[in-house]
Amino acid sequence: MENINLNFIYDVTNILNTSYDFNKVIENLRIIFNKYLNTTNFKIYTMESFQNSLYKDIEKNWVMLDENTQKMFNSFSQKIDEFDKKEKYIIIDDNVCEFSKIQNLNKNNKIYIPFKKYGKIFAFLELENVNINIFKNNILKTFEVILSQISFGTLNNLLNNQMQINIKFYDAMKNIAKIIENQYELNYIIPIIGEMIDRFIVNHLIYVFLKDEKEQYKLIWPLSCNDISILEMLNKISFEEEYILSDDKKIAVFPLKSESKVLGGIVASSNIYPLNEREMTYLLQLTNQSSTTIARANMYSEILKHATMDALTGLNNRRQFEIRLNQEFATAKRKNKKLCCMMTDIDYFKKINDTYGHIAGDIVLKKVASIIESQLREYDTASRYGGEEFCILLPYTTIEEAKFVAERLRKKIESEKIDISQAYSEQKEVKVTISIGVSEFNEHTILNPKDLYKKADEALYQAKEQGRNRVILYQTY
Numbered sequence: 001m002e003n004i005n006l007n008f009i010y011d012v013t014n015i016l017n018t019s020y021d022f023n024k025v026i027e028n029l030r031i032i033f034n035k036y037l038n039t040t041n042f043k044i045y046t047m048e049s050f051q052n053s054l055y056k057d058i059e060k061n062w063v064m065l066d067e068n069t070q071k072m073f074n075s076f077s078q079k080i081d082e083f084d085k086k087e088k089y090i091i092i093d094d095n096v097c098e099f100s101k102i103q104n105l106n107k108n109n110k111i112y113i114p115f116k117k118y119g120k121i122f123a124f125l126e127l128e129n130v131n132i133n134i135f136k137n138n139i140l141k142t143f144e145v146i147l148s149q150i151s152f153g154t155l156n157n158l159l160n161n162q163m164q165i166n167i168k169f170y171d172a173m174k175n176i177a178k179i180i181e182n183q184y185e186l187n188y189i190i191p192i193i194g195e196m197i198d199r200f201i202v203n204h205l206i207y208v209f210l211k212d213e214k215e216q217y218k219l220i221w222p223l224s225c226n227d228i229s230i231l232e233m234l235n236k237i238s239f240e241e242e243y244i245l246s247d248d249k250k251i252a253v254f255p256l257k258s259e260s261k262v263l264g265g266i267v268a269s270s271n272i273y274p275l276n277e278r279e280m281t282y283l284l285q286l287t288n289q290s291s292t293t294i295a296r297a298n299m300y301s302e303i304l305k306h307a308t309m310d311a312l313t314g315l316n317n318r319r320q321f322e323i324r325l326n327q328e329f330a331t332a333k334r335k336n337k338k339l340c341c342m343m344t345d346i347d348y349f350k351k352i353n354d355t356y357g358h359i360a361g362d363i364v365l366k367k368v369a370s371i372i373e374s375q376l377r378e379y380d381t382a383s384r385y386g387g388e389e390f391c392i393l394l395p396y397t398t399i400e401e402a403k404f405v406a407e408r409l410r411k412k413i414e415s416e417k418i419d420i421s422q423a424y425s426e427q428k429e430v431k432v433t434i435s436i437g438v439s440e441f442n443e444h445t446i447l448n449p450k451d452l453y454k455k456a457d458e459a460l461y462q463a464k465e466q467g468r469n470r471v472i473l474y475q476t477y
Contacts, residue, residue: 005142008036012146022157029150033127041110041128044154099144115151123154169282172196175358176289184300184311186210186220188387192358193290194221197266201283203273209234210256210264210294217264227251227269234265242284249274254287258295266290310384312362313369321383321391322449328381328393329449332441339441340402342392343456344372344409347433347468349388356430359423364432367418375409391453399440399473406436406471414469433469435460440475 015028030042099113111130115123125147175196179189190208198206207225209217217234219225230251233244237255239262244253250270256263266287268275275283308320316324325341332339346352346368353361365388372382372390381393394402410433417429437459439452446452455474463472 004036005139008032008139008142009145009149011035012149016149016153022153025153037127037134038131039127039129041126043126044123044150045126046123046154046158113147115147115154117155122158123151125150168200169286172200172286173289176286176293178359180293180296180300184297185386186294186297186301189293189297190220192353193293195354197283197286197290200286201268201279204268204270204275204279207267207269208264209267211262220264225267230267230269234267237262237265243280243287245275245280252280252283254283256287256291256294258291258298263291263294263298310369313366313384315369315373315390316381316383318383318385321381321385321393324381324383324393325391325449325453328395329441329452332395333443336443337396338398339452340394340397340399341439341441341452341456342394342402342406342436343385343438343453343460344390344392344406344434344436345460346388347435347464349432352430352432356420356424356427360420360427360430363420363423364418364430367416368413368432368434371413371416372409375405375412391456399438399475402438402440403471403473406438410434410436410469410471435463435468436471437461437463438471438473440473 011032012029015025015032019025019028026042026044030039033039033042110126110128113125113127114121115125176193179192190210194206194208207219207230208221210220212218217231225231229246230253233246233251233253237244237253239255239257239260241255243255246252250273252268252275254266254268256265266283268279268283308316308323310317328339331337346364349361349364352364365384369382369384369390372392376382376392376394379395383391383393385391394405397405414431414433417431419428420430421428437456439446439455439459441452446455459472459474463470466472
C-alpha cells in the first residue's frame with residue numbers, strides 16, 4: 001500500500017510539473033485518478049460566486065450545471081458559514097461534511113472538494129464513483145497531499161490566465177487612447193473600438209451605438225443588431241447611470257458620455273452567459289476611455305472642418321480633395337484640357353490592423369502616402385479620402401499617361417518593405433499592395449466633378465473584384 005501511495009503522488013507531481021497546457025494536465029489527471037481511485041469523472045470548476053448559475057469548467061469554458069448540481073451548490077452556499085473556519089471539508093450529495101468522512105461515501109456518490117486560498121474558495125474538484133475501499137487503506141493522507149498539489153496547480157493556472165487578461169485589458173485601454181492621436185473620423189474610430197472590446201470580452205457580442213441628429217440611437221458597429229431588447233434598454237439609459245444590466249445579467253448597456261450628455265452606448269450581449277463582476281468592471285473602464293476618445297474626435301472633427309491637411313499622412317484631407325476636384329474639373333471643362341482621377345486603396349488593409357495592431361496600420365498608411373507623394377508631379381493632387389483610400393488628381397493628363405503613372409506607383413508600393421517594428425516587435429517588416437481605378441474627364445459622359453470621382457471608384461471596385469494589386473481604367477469595360 002505504501003508503494004501505491006508513493007506512486008500516486010509521483011504520477012500526479014510528474015503531470016503537474018511537465019506540462020504548461022492545463023487542459024492537457026486535466027486530461028492526464030483524469031487518467032491517473034481512474035487508475036488509482038477508479039473514478040469515472042474528474043472535473044475542475046472555477047467560480048465567481050456561489051450564486052451564479054454558471055460555473056467555469058477549466059477545460060470547456062462556461063458550462064451550465066445540471067439542476068441537481070446547481071441545487072447542491074446553492075445548498076452549500078447556505079451552509080458555508082458553519083464550515084468557514086475549516087480548511088478540509090467536502091460536499092456529499094446535498095450535505096457539507098468534514099473531509100475525513102469521505103470514507104463513509106457510497107460508491108455512486110458525486111463528491112465536490114473545494115480548493116481554498118486564504119480562506120476563500122476559488123475552485124471545486126468534482127469526482128464521481130470513487131473507490132471508497134481504497135480510502136479505508138490509509139490513502140487518505142496521500143489524497144490530501146495530492147489535492148493540495150492540484151489546488152496549487154489550479155491556482156497558478158488561474159493567476160496566469162488572469163495576468164494575460166489584465167495585459168490584454170491595459171493594451172486595449174492604451175490603444176483606444178492612442179487612436180485619437182492620428183484618427184478623427186468616427187466611421188473609422190468606432191469599428192476599431194468595437195473590435196478591440198469584442199476581442200477582449202470573448203463570451204459576449206459587442207455593439208456600438210451613437211445618437212444621430214434626432215437623438216435616436218444608430219448602430220455604428222457591427223452591421224446589424226436584431227435584438228429588440230437591446231434597443232429598449234438603450235432608450236432607458238441616462239447620464240446619471242454607469243450602466244443598465246438585464247435581470248438575467250446577460251445584457252449590459254454602458255452609456256458613452258461627454259460633459260452633460262449621452263453620446264451613445266456600448267452593449268455587451270449574450271443568450272447564454274451572464275456577465276461577471278470582473279467583466280463589468282473592465283467594460284465600464286473601456287467605455288469610459290471610449291467616451292473620452294469619441295468626445296475628443298468630435299471636437300477635433302469640428303476643428304478639422306476648416307483644415308486642409310490629413311493629420312496622419314500629411315496629404316490633403318477629404319474636404320480639400322473635394323475643393324481641388326471642383327477647381328480642376330472647372331478648369332478642364334473651361335479650357336478643354338485633359339484631367340484624370342485615380343482612386344486607390346491598400347489591399348487587405350484590415351488584415352494588417354487585425355494581425356499587427358492599428359498602430360502598425362498607421363505606419364503603413366503613412367508610408368504608402370509618402371510613396372504616393374514621391375511618384376507625382378508638383379501640380380498633381382494627392383489626398384487621403386478616408387481609412388485606407390487615397391484619391392489622386394492628374395491635370396493635363398490622358399488616361400494612357402495616367403495608367404503609366406498608376407502602374408509605376410503600384411509596382412513601387414509592391415516592392416517596398418515597410419518597417420513596423422516600432423509597433424509590433426515580433427514582426428520587423430511587412431509588404432502591401434494597392435488596387436487602382438482610373439477615370440478620365442469627358443464632357444459628353446462625365447457631367448460633374450462627382451461623376452469623375454465615382455467612375456474612378458467603380459474602376460477601383462473592378463480591380464478588387466479581379467484579384468487586387470492591379471490597375472483598371474474606367475473606359476476599358
